[in-house]
């Protein structure tokens with residue numbers, strides 16, 4: 001009797017377990033099914049070729065005035081007082097690679113903006129004249145045609161104005177525009193290039209600046225995996241890349257600041273990187289405007305080609321994209337006891353943007369965002385070095 005009882009109890013238990021197991025299996029299957037439907041749908045919307053069909057981005061009210069949906073880069077804008085010509089581009093490219101623009105005749109623009117290193121120098125901070133260390137991370141010149149203000153603090157309003165600055169910067173090329181122009185004018189081989197670009201042989205610093213700016217505007221990303229995907233090549237994206245794109249526009253809210261085809265809204269924001277009151281303090285935009293609200297703000301950098309342009313941030317303090325994303329995930333923590341400094345007798349505080357907050361991304365989500373950012377890089381074009389005139 002006892003034996004029989006034990007057998008039936010075992011049977012009942014067995015049945016119960018298998019029923020439970022089945023239920024569990026079904027609910028897991030249901031979840032998998034629902035996830036697949038969700039992902040298929042997401043893929044269809046994002047690769048539809050029509051951004052108006054995309055899920056709505058999650059924006060803070062503050063970001064709305066400068067918001068433009070991410071997408072392709074528009075046609076390169078050339079200003080009316082410095083229109084494009086192939087001859088000007090060639091002259092600009094030649095000057096960009098010519099170390100004779102520097103005092104020592106050893107440093108060219110391309111020394112710190114190297115096409116093989118994503119048009120920057122892959123250093124934390126740059127070496128310039130006499131191997132002096134600069135104070136900021138070199139920015140890539142790729143897609144700068146789309147930047148409204150140049151440099152991390154926006155101190156140059158156009159590429160024409162910008163290009164004279166490194167020539168005169170003591171830590172960079174340590175020269176003088178008049179000196180540089182004089183040296184270039186003395187090189188016979190340049191005369192023909194100036195004549196073709198500007199109609200006569202005269203070398204002026206304005207012409208040098210215009211030619212370099214024209215060349216820089218032609219340095220532009222070609223179509224990336226992202227561009228192909230949103231144009232309808234639905235299967236070029238993995239599920240992780242797709243989820244990364246969706247997170248970028250929704251839960252992680254990167255799109256608040258990194259938006260438009262350039263992946264920057266061209267504003268200045270404080271994301272908690274200024275290190276006020278600490279070693280390495282950088283007041284950023286404040287140095288240009290002297291407006292206390294700007295202490296610690298930096299230009300929102302475009303993110304195309306970002307996997308090729310590390311290390312990251314104005315001071316090159318982060319070496320991997322994963323590190324940057326983790327920083328955002330934790331809400332960009334700053335040491336609470338500092339965040340303030342006295343500069344020229346004025347108390348300045350670092351006020352972080354309300355748009356950076358704890359995101360609590362899972363490791364998987366961090367990896368998905370990283371996978372997405374990597375799809376913003378295009379194949380590096382092979383750059384043929386110009387022949388330097390004699």
Ligand code: HEC
Nearest residue numbers: 109112126127128136137138139144150151152163166172
């Ligand atoms: C010694 C290294 C060095 C040299 C040489 C150099 N640069 Fe730079 N470049 C930098 C650094 C560092 C920055 C960022 C500086 C900052 O924001 O304060 C920068 C920023 C720029 C930017 C701004 C990009 C953006 O998106 O805002 C442009 C454009 C640029 N450089 C072009 C040039 C040109 C043109 C030359 C030659 C005339 C040149 N650079 C020479 C290191 C260098």
Ligand code: HEC
Nearest residue numbers: 252254256257269273298299300301312313314328353355
């Ligand atoms: C409030 C505006 C804002 C938001 C939101 C924002 N960023 Fe940024 N981002 C910036 C600014 C400003 C910098 C430059 C800061 C510096 O150099 O110190 C930057 C820098 C970066 C860089 C480094 C780029 C380089 O060339 O050095 C990456 C990568 C980046 N952001 C990715 C993201 C991702 C991913 C998100 C979403 C999780 C995000 N950002 C959200 C404003 C923002």
